[in-house]
Amino acid sequence: MSRIGKKPIELPKGVTVTVNNGQVTVKGPKGQMVHSIHPELKITIEGSNLSVENPQHENRALKSAHGLSRTLLSNAVTGVSTGFTKSLEIIGVGYRAVQQGKGIQLQLGYSHPIDVAEIADIELVVEADNRAKTNFIHVRGVDRQKVGQVAANLRELRPPEPYKGKGVRYIGEKIIRKMGKAGKAGK
Numbered sequence: 613m614s615r616i617g618k619k620p621i622e623l624p625k626g627v628t629v630t631v632n633n634g635q636v637t638v639k640g641p642k643g644q645m646v647h648s649i650h651p652e653l654k655i656t657i658e659g660s661n662l663s664v665e666n667p668q669h670e671n672r673a674l675k676s677a678h679g680l681s682r683t684l685l686s687n688a689v690t691g692v693s694t695g696f697t698k699s700l701e702i703i704g705v706g707y708r709a710v711q712q713g714k715g716i717q718l719q720l721g722y723s724h725p726i727d728v729a730e731i732a733d734i735e736l737v738v739e740a741d742n743r744a745k746t747n748f749i750h751v752r753g754v755d756r757q758k759v760g761q762v763a764a765n766l767r768e769l770r771p772p773e774p775y776k777g778k779g780v781r782y783i784g785e786k787i788i789r790k791m792g793k794a795g796k797a798g799k
Contacts, residue, residue, distance in 0.1 A: 617678035620661040621686050624693045629662055629685075631655050636685060640692025643733070643754040645683050650677040655685075662689070691754040698763035702747040704778035707770070709740045709747045716749065720770040720780070734762050748783070 623629065623722065627640040634649045636655060640690070640772035652674055654665040662685065662793065666678040690696070702709055710717045714730035716738055726735065733755060739748040749766060753759040763782070774790040 615679075617664055617666060617675075617682045619682065621682070621689055623657075623660045623662055623689060623732075626688055627693050629655075629657055629689075636688075638685070638688040638692050641691070642692050642695050643771045645688040645692060645754060647681075647688060648686075649681045649685075650674065652732075653678060653681055688762045691756060695752055695754055696756045698751045698759050699765060699783040700751070700766055700780055701751045702749070702780050704770075704774070704776075707747070707778065708740075709738045710748055718766075718769065721778070722770075726769055728766065731762055733760050734758060736762075744795045749780075 624640075627638065630637045630639075634648055634651050636649055638645050638647075645746045649664075652666075652668065652671075654667060656663050656665060663681045664678060664685065665676055668674050702718075704721060706719060706720050707721060710719075710776075712727070714736065716728045716736050718726040718728065720726060730736075733753055735750075735752040737750040737752065739750065740746075741748065751759050751763045751766070764785045767782065770779045772785075772787045774788060775792055777787050777789060
């Protein structure tokens with residue numbers, strides 16, 4: 613039996629869960645999410661606890677689906693109650709981000725600006741720190757996987773380079789720096 617699958621999920625106030633033919637709908641103050649689960653898994657709601665049960669303990673595929681389903685439901689409960697945020701910072705001379713409605717426009721050292729359009733269920737917020745000459749992009753949403761994917765796509769537009777460290781990186785990400793050329797040190 614899965615160790616993670618055995619843990620019950622605490623339902624915060626304002627979050628409701630309904631199960632209908634293998635479809636689990638989680639509603640909360642931030643939105644709603646729908647997940648489909650394996651048909652042989654059983655979901656029980658007792659008071660403010662949600663648990664996923666595996667009736668067949670020996671089936672290997674069902675063991676993995678048990679832990680995965682519990683984690684996905686836990687992420688859905690957290691997403692609709694508090695939401696998820698990934699923050700990126702833009703470092704480099706002339707690199708910046710500007711809010712344009714619900715989308716953003718990025719200047720990342722290319723010959724043209726990059727427009728990132730509004731993304732469904734995702735909020736993009738630009739914060740500028742003029743003293744440090746750094747821009748921050750906060751990606752917020754209900755779906756953890758979608759928030760992470762949008763943040764990874766933004767980072768991919770100009771990944772941090774190892775010599776000067778310029779580019780788009782996650783806040784707190786450590787970039788392994790390389791030495792530059794030694795030059796004509798012997799003469």
